[in-house]
Amino acid sequence: MGRTEKSQGLAPPAIRKDMRAKQARHIVNKVIPGILASNARARKGAEGSELVVDPGPGYVQAQREQEKAGKQQNNDAAEDARYIKRKGQGRRKAKVDAASVSEDSTPRAKPPAKNAPPPQHAPHAPKIRVVATDTLTASSTLLPHPRTRARTHPNPCILNMASPLRPGGGVLAGATSQEEFLCTRTTLLSSLHERFYRLPERGAVFTRDVLVFRNALPLSSSTGDIPAAERWYVDVVSAGMLRFPDLEGEAGRLGARDRKAVEAKMRAVLRVAVGKGARKVVLGAWGCGAYGNPVVDVAEAWRAVLLPPSAASAQVGGGKAGRKAEVWEGLEEVVFAISSGKLAREFAGAFGGVEVEEGPGADEEEEEGMDEVAEELRAKIAEMEGQVEKVWNAELKQRMSAILEGLRAQLSEREGKREDSEEEAGGSSEDGETLDAGEAGGVSLSDDEVDVVHYSSDEWQVSPFD
Structure with a gap:
C-alpha cells in the first residue's frame, strides 16, 4: 500500500531560488506600482530620491542651514498671504479672526545677538543597541507610540547595504540578501534610479518616505502583507561597502588603507542620515559575509565613527587621546539589526560588550541549533x-x-x-x-x-x- x-x-537551492524570483518579479512589477499609484507620499519619496556624492565634514551643517532657509521662505510666503491687494488702494492687511490675532500677539523669544558665540555642545554619544532581528522589524521598534502617520516625528532611517553596481542587486533573480529583502517589502526599489549607478565610493542614495508594506515573513506567506492602517514609513540611505579586501596577518584583519576606506564610507552614510534630520538609525554588520570584511574590524570601525573619543575609550577601556571625531548632533539612537544570532554576538563583543537583544521575529531556532x-x-x-x-x-x-x-x-x-x-x-x-x-x-x-x-x-x- x-x-x-x-x-x-x-x-x-535552484528551485527555491526560482520560486523567490517569480514572487519578487510579481511584487516589483505589479504590487509596488499599484501602491505608488495610490499613495502620494510614497510616490513623492521615490521620485525625489537624491544621490549624494562624497559628503564632506560640513555637509550636515549645510543641510541644516538649507532646511532653515526653506522654512523661513515658507514663513515669508505665509506672511505674504495675509495681505490682500485692493484695486487702486495697494496692499492691505487682511482681516483675521480673534484667534489669529491672539496667536500672532504671543510674545516671541528675542533672536540671539549677531556677535553672540555659537552654542557649545558637549560630545554626545548616541544610544547603541545590537538586536538580533531584521532591518525592517528593528525600524518598527523605533516608531513613536502610539503609532501615527502625522509627520510630527522624523522617520526611522535605515541603511540599505546595497549593491554598488545595479539597483536592487539580485532581487529579480531570487537573491536573499538584505537589499533584496528590503526591495520586496518596501517601495525602495522605485527610488534607486539607473542614473545613480555605479554608486560612488563615498556617498549614498537618500530616499525619504519609503513605505513598508510587507513584514519579514517569506514572500510565499499569505499573511505577509501588512494592513494599510499598520504600515509605516522609513527613510533609507543606500550605499555600497568595500568588497573583498586584502586581509593581513594570521588573524585576517583589514589593513590600514582598507580600514581608512571603510571608516570613510561609514562617515559618509552618517553624514547623509544626520544631515537629512535622522534621529534614530538602523545599521548592520555592513560588509561582513560574502564581501569578506572581518566582523571585528567592521564593528570597531562603526564604534570609531559613531562615538566621541571619550565615549569610545570608556566603552572599550582605552583609546587614542586627542583623537578628533565628528559629533553627530541630534542622533539619539543607533540600532544594529543583525538577523544571525551568532554574528550579532560576535559583533556586539567587538563593539565593547554590548548585550545582544532578542528583537521581535528573532531567529530563535538558530539559538537552539x-x-x-x-x-x-x-x-x-x-x-x-x-x-x-x-x-x-x-x-x-x-x-x-x-x-x-x-x-x-x-x-x-x-x-x-x-x-x-x-x-x-x-x-x-x-x-x-x-x-x-x-x-x-x-x-x-x-x-x-x-x-x-x-x-x-x-x-x-x-x-x-x-
Whole structure:
C-alpha cells in the first residue's frame, strides 16, 4: 500500500531560488506600482530620491542651514498671504479672526545677538543597541507610540547595504540578501534610479518616505502583507561597502588603507542620515559575509565613527587621546539589526560588550541549533533509516539509500555544513562580479529558505510498502 501523503523536504537551492524570483518579479512589477499609484507620499519619496556624492565634514551643517532657509521662505510666503491687494488702494492687511490675532500677539523669544558665540555642545554619544532581528522589524521598534502617520516625528532611517553596481542587486533573480529583502517589502526599489549607478565610493542614495508594506515573513506567506492602517514609513540611505579586501596577518584583519576606506564610507552614510534630520538609525554588520570584511574590524570601525573619543575609550577601556571625531548632533539612537544570532554576538563583543537583544521575529531556532525544517528532516531521516533496515529488495534498498543520502545532505546544508551561498547570492554583473550586496551587509539568508516544499517526483515517494 502506498503513502497517502507526499514526502516533505527542502527543495534544491535552484528551485527555491526560482520560486523567490517569480514572487519578487510579481511584487516589483505589479504590487509596488499599484501602491505608488495610490499613495502620494510614497510616490513623492521615490521620485525625489537624491544621490549624494562624497559628503564632506560640513555637509550636515549645510543641510541644516538649507532646511532653515526653506522654512523661513515658507514663513515669508505665509506672511505674504495675509495681505490682500485692493484695486487702486495697494496692499492691505487682511482681516483675521480673534484667534489669529491672539496667536500672532504671543510674545516671541528675542533672536540671539549677531556677535553672540555659537552654542557649545558637549560630545554626545548616541544610544547603541545590537538586536538580533531584521532591518525592517528593528525600524518598527523605533516608531513613536502610539503609532501615527502625522509627520510630527522624523522617520526611522535605515541603511540599505546595497549593491554598488545595479539597483536592487539580485532581487529579480531570487537573491536573499538584505537589499533584496528590503526591495520586496518596501517601495525602495522605485527610488534607486539607473542614473545613480555605479554608486560612488563615498556617498549614498537618500530616499525619504519609503513605505513598508510587507513584514519579514517569506514572500510565499499569505499573511505577509501588512494592513494599510499598520504600515509605516522609513527613510533609507543606500550605499555600497568595500568588497573583498586584502586581509593581513594570521588573524585576517583589514589593513590600514582598507580600514581608512571603510571608516570613510561609514562617515559618509552618517553624514547623509544626520544631515537629512535622522534621529534614530538602523545599521548592520555592513560588509561582513560574502564581501569578506572581518566582523571585528567592521564593528570597531562603526564604534570609531559613531562615538566621541571619550565615549569610545570608556566603552572599550582605552583609546587614542586627542583623537578628533565628528559629533553627530541630534542622533539619539543607533540600532544594529543583525538577523544571525551568532554574528550579532560576535559583533556586539567587538563593539565593547554590548548585550545582544532578542528583537521581535528573532531567529530563535538558530539559538537552539535547530528549526522546524531541520527537525522535520531529522525525523524523516530517522524514519527512513528504520525502513531501510527492514527492506530485503536490493534495488528498492538502493533507491531508498540514495534518498536517505539526499535528506542527510539537505540537513547538513541547513546546519551550515555546506557552502553554497555564492550560488544563492543571485546573479552576477556584466563584468562577472558577484552581486551579493546583502550578504555583504552581514544579514543571514531570508526566511524563504525555510519554506517546506512538497515534492511530486516519484523518486521522493518511494516506500518499502509500495
